[in-house]
Amino acid sequence: MHAMQYEITLPADYDMGIIRDRVARRGHLLDAWDGLGLKAYLIRERGLRGSPVNAYAPFYLWNTVEGMNSFLWGGGFQGVGDDFGRPSARQWTGLAYEEGEGAHARFAVRRRRSVPRSGLLADVVADAVGEARALAARDGAVLAAAAVDTSRWELVQFSLWERDAPEADGDVFEVLHLSAPGRNLLPRGRQW
Structure with missing residues (x-):
């Protein structure tokens, strides 16, 4: 499993209805994308749920590198670049994935943090795997994943929730659409 996200920060007075319309028109295009586990079409709105910014920030969990590469180099990602300029697409190697009991993803939480410089890496990733398991077991959780970027030594925890008061720490996003082929x-x- 591979995780990927790009986040486009938009002006403070940006009409987020433009993003909502974009997702309503185009979100279905990845509903059958080969190699894609899921794509959560996410937004943050300035002043809501603690967000200091307006942002469009899709989050992906890929089953295959080929699927991810096909998206990046085969045309799927081009539309984002054409409309907003080419954003940096962050990537993380998967550590864990767990399903929850929730059925409909309405909100997402992303928590990024540095891997501590001291201690055993095996302990750090074991904790991340345990956290994903614990998040997925909470009431209202749809799923939880953990991944790591070894170029930055950064952990990311990602979870989807049925309700707008998720039981997780991090940046809260609204889910506009979920493509999950x-x-x-x-x-x-655990992914190893």
Whole structure:
């Protein structure tokens, strides 16, 4: 599993209805994308749920590198670049994926933090795997994932929730659409 996200910060007075319309018109285009586990079309709105900014920030969990590369180099990502300029697409290697009992993803939480410089890496990632498991077990959780970027030594925890008061720490996003053609193929539990 591979995680990916790009976040486009928009002006403070930006009409977020433009993003809502964009997702309503184009979100279905990845509903059958080969190699995609899921794509959560996410937004943050300035002043809501603690957000200091307006942002469009889709988050992906890929089943295959080929699917991700096909999206990046084969045309899917081009539309984002054409409309907003080419954003940096952050990537993380998957550590864990867990399903929750929730059925409909309405909100997402992303928490990024540095991997501590001291201690055993095995302990750090074991904690991240345990956190994903614990998040997925909470009331209202749809799913939880953990991943790491070893170029920055950064952990990311990502979770989807049915309600707008998720039981997780981090940046809260609204889910406008969820494309999940290969969600059932995402490997459960620890990724090694």
